[in-house]
């Protein structure tokens with residue numbers, strides 16, 4: 001946790017495809033804006049959430065980058081650009097950054113999902129020196145239920161199309177990451193209704209950020 005008096009706050013939202021991240025990010029963003037003021041919250045996403053990120057996002061999602069190492073390096077290149085262009089300036093301006101997906105996605109998808117060696121990926125992440133999130137909300141859902149939700153929405157990009165075994169490994173990866181870093185990663189049951197999950201997420205964020213000076217006051221959520 002960064003502790004400078006005027007430091008911003010960096011929250012990431014994680015979970016398998018179909019876990020409801022975008023819906024919950026939208027709701028959490030509105031709740032946080034009501035709490036700290038509209039101009040103080042920046043909502044963003046990976047891959048591709050920065051000027052210059054669109055071609056990288058396309059390459060990653062259309063299946064062009066099939067080789068796991070190539071895919072990994074593209075995700076890291078995207079994160080590097082995203083940090084410099086969006087996340088770091090917002091944190092430097094004492095804003096609250098809410099990001100859908102970040103380095104836990106890389107570990108869950110590229111290590112557990114694609115089978116890349118954990119030490120190799122952790123080593124690269126360390127070398128890149130990416131900012132560590134203050135708080136991560138993991139939307140935990142049975143991958144079969146998540147797949148049903150995606151099917152209802154008619155969505156299957158190249159990574160989702162990796163199949164159920166892939167998604168089950170990713171879900172297990174996320175759970176293991178949460179076990180290893182319980183101070184940062186708060187797991188929320190994402191199997192309920194949108195309203196139920198939103199209430200859990202807001203409560204988790206309030207709890208998690210109360211440790212960060214200046215961000216816990218005056219919030220009803």
Ligand code: TYD
Pocket residue numbers: 016017018021022046047061075100101102103105106107109110157159160
């Ligand atoms: P996206 O459509 O943004 O996913 P969702 O809406 O489900 O969050 O697609 C991003 C895909 O990229 C998703 O399948 C997860 C994958 N991904 C990785 O494999 N590694 C990463 O580091 C990141 C950021 C995403």
